[in-house]
Amino acid sequence: MMTLRLGIVGCGNIAANHAIALAQTPGAVVVGCCDSNLARAQEFAAAHNIPHAVATTDELFALGLNAVTVCTPHPVHEEVVVAAASAGLHVLCEKPIAVDLAAADRMIAAADTAGVTFGVLFQRRFWPAAQRIRAAIDDGRIGQPILGEVTVQLFRETEYYSADAWRGSWLTDGGGVLMTQAVHQIDLLQWFLGEPVSVSGFIATQKFGAHIETEDSAVATVRFASGAIASINASTVSNLNLGNRVSVTGTSGAVASLTEFPEGNEAVNDVWTVEGETEFTQVYNAHTRANIPLSQINGQLTPFHTLQIQDFVSAIKEGREPAVTGRDARASLAIIAAVYESARTGTVIALTPSPAPLAESSISA
Ligand SMILES: NC(=O)c1ccc[n+]([C@@H]2O[C@H](COP(=O)([O-])OP(=O)(O)OC[C@H]3O[C@@H](n4cnc5c(N)ncnc54)[C@H](O)[C@@H]3O)[C@@H](O)[C@H]2O)c1
Structure with a gap:
């Protein structure tokens, strides 16, 4: 070949x-x-x-x-x-x-x-822990996903924002913790819960305001076309760095979640209460080095x-x-852009669906 x-x-x-x-x-x-x-x-x-x-x-x-x-x-x-x-x-x-x-x-x-x-x-979609949640949804083992939760509790040094001139400006970075870090977990959330339809949220620059204009902290809620609802809580101000978590609850009552700790480390299914398969995995402990350099975070993801x-x-x-695909990736951006608009306007934002592929557009035209 x-x-x-x-x-x-x-x-x-x-x-x-x-x-x-x-x-x-x-x-x-x-x-x-x-x-x-x-x-x-x-x-x-x-x-x-x-x-x-x-x-x-x-x-x-x-x-x-x-x-x-x-x-x-x-x-x-x-x-x-x-x-x-x-x-x-x-x-x-x-x-x-x-x-x-x-x-x-x-x-x-x-x-x-x-x-x-x-x-x-x-x-992060290629983590076995993420693939396992997706498979449990596909197999109907947790029922219909009805509730989701994203928690991003990261730590960044001030130097992270000052070392690269493009970081932390609306013009050259386009956003803060949501756009750069939490986008991964928001991608997983919508991969698990389906098409997002409405979003509300707040953003704030709580710690790094002297260095950046974009948000270092955000909270948001999302409703999906299926009726599922989810919350997002994200920041880069947590010290120690507690990593990331994405959790899904289904109509069966089962909770399937993954936690990435330390940041960049392969996630594990920390809570898995699917009937007949219940597992709990302890991820946090006092001996793990939580604040690790960016190069190490990225290296672990290779x-x-x-x-x-x-x-x-x-x-x-x-x-x-x-x-x-590009269309798949548009969904996480749609949620983030809507949080920014909601924070700016104080309103709940309805999302517009991704444009149809060319072939479909020309058929319906
Ligand atoms: N998937 C992940 O886990 C992950 C992790 C880190 C970064 N990223 C993403 O990767 C992208 C780059 O991030 P980074 O941290 O490597 O940034 P960086 O600033 O370290 O590197 C970006 C490079 O692009 C170059 N560049 C800028 N404009 C260019 C142009 N027009 N043509 C050619 N080169 C150009 C810059 O000179 C710079 O060397 C971002 O979108 C970021 O969100 C993804």
Whole structure:
């Protein structure tokens, strides 16, 4: 089977996960990397044995690629994804898909028009603990999911926000803890509970106000088309870092939840009260080092980047949808954008569904 030639765009923190994952992906080779900071691209290429380092996507695409993975800051996802799709390249973009729904819709439309595979990276879906909850819902073992809960209690140093100029500004980051961190758990929540239809919420900048304008804390409620309801409680001000938790309760009364602690560590199903399968797993203990560096958090997630990147490469080869499509990724952004709007207006926000794929739109037109 043909070997896919890939490029990586954006050679910062998370790009190493992509290079390591692609090196472990059969039938794929990274031929170039690109960063607007050329020195960073060159250093990255040397560290990961990548033949070409360039400063622009035009130069990267000229290397004769089949696909790119996109690791630029969120507000720069759209321009790279649209340029790649328009050049006929398959694209796997880091989360969140974009920072506003109009941009997400333009990205999805560009991929549809070009007929390329478009995926968005939510590697936590590949945790066995997440797959187990999804399977328990599919098998009917918890009944219909009726209640969900997301808790994100992370710790970030002030330096996290000051080290990268783009972080913490509405213009260059697009949001705070919801957009950057909790988006992973919000993605899991909607994967488990289905289509979100209305959202309300509050946001606040409680601790890092001297350094950022986006939120470091948020609470929200979500109603889903099925009638299920959920709460979200997220912050980066918790010290110690208590990680993340996503919990689902079904009509059977069963609770299936996962906890990621320390942050970046593979989650476990800490509470599992499915009939006949009850398990409780203790995740917190005083001996675990909770506040770990970002590089370690990201490093622990590499095996799951690898699973999603391998799925993306297989999806291209098999002509099927990847595990997480652009449309799937739009749902978590829709919830987050609605929390921001609700916080701004003091109202409950009704969500509009994702635009239909091209084929369906043309049939109904
Ligand atoms: N899946 C995960 O667990 C995970 C973890 C961390 C970050 N991320 C996501 O990855 C993305 C990047 O985050 P990061 O922490 O690596 O950021 P970063 O700032 O460390 O790296 C971004 C890089 O993109 C480069 N860049 C900016 N604009 C560019 C352009 N037009 N063309 C080429 N290069 C450009 C910058 O110079 C920088 O080197 C973000 O969207 C973030 O949310 C995902």
